[in-house]
Amino acid sequence: GGVGKTTLLTRINNEFLKTRVVFDAVIWVTASRQANVEKVQQVLFNKLEIPKDKWEGSSEDERKEAIFNVLKTKKFVLLLDDIWEPLDLFAVGIPPVNDGSTSKVVFTTRFSTVCRDMGAKKGIKVKCLAWEEAFALFQTYVGEDTINSHPHIPKLAEIVVKECDGLPLTL
Numbered sequence: 024g025g026v027g028k029t030t031l032l033t034r035i036n037n038e039f040l041k042t043r044v045v046f047d048a049v050i051w052v053t054a055s056r057q058a059n060v061e062k063v064q065q066v067l068f069n070k071l072e073i074p075k076d077k078w079e080g081s082s083e084d085e086r087k088e089a090i091f092n093v094l095k096t097k098k099f100v101l102l103l104d105d106i107w108e109p110l111d112l113f114a115v116g117i118p119p120v121n122d123g124s125t126s127k128v129v130f131t132t133r134f135s136t137v138c139r140d141m142g143a144k145k146g147i148k149v150k151c152l153a154w155e156e157a158f159a160l161f162q163t164y165v166g167e168d169t170i171n172s173h174p175h176i177p178k179l180a181e182i183v184v185k186e187c188d189g190l191p192l193t194l
Contacts, residue, residue, distance in 0.1 A: 077089045
């Protein structure tokens with residue numbers, strides 16, 4: 024945790040939102056530890072503007088069908104952040120996304136087994152920064168004036184960056 028997966032997904036989200044011509048819908052879902060089909064379906068309901076009469080009082084399968092019927096007509100990007108356990112996308116109502124599909128599903132997870140179990144086509148491992156890179160990033164964001172404003176600050180900054188053990192610490 025803390026290596027920058029959500030930050031990267033946020034940047035991807037922002038780029039897709041700038042170029043809406045390519046996709047009809049860009050949907051962000053933060054899954055977290057308690058991710059389940061119902062929770063993800065609720066976020067999709069809110070984002071896709073599914074009529075309430077097709078949603079309220081409906082079963083999980085009926086909600087799945089309502090989501091599927093909307094998404095099958097769209098080019099979409101589904102961004103799932105912080106997946107802790109495999110999530111059955113078909114049970115949610117997500118149409119199959121394969122090599123020929125114009126839609127995409129991108130997700131972040133701490134666990135390579137989740138990538139495997141969810142059938143990820145491509146995995147990108149995000150690693151901690153080397154100490155030198157982490158310290159340089161910290162210095163860039165804090166600024167030279169701040170670092171040099173007191174004789175104790177450079178040493179304290181080194182201690183803080185070492186304590187974070189390569190996580191991209193910025194202020």
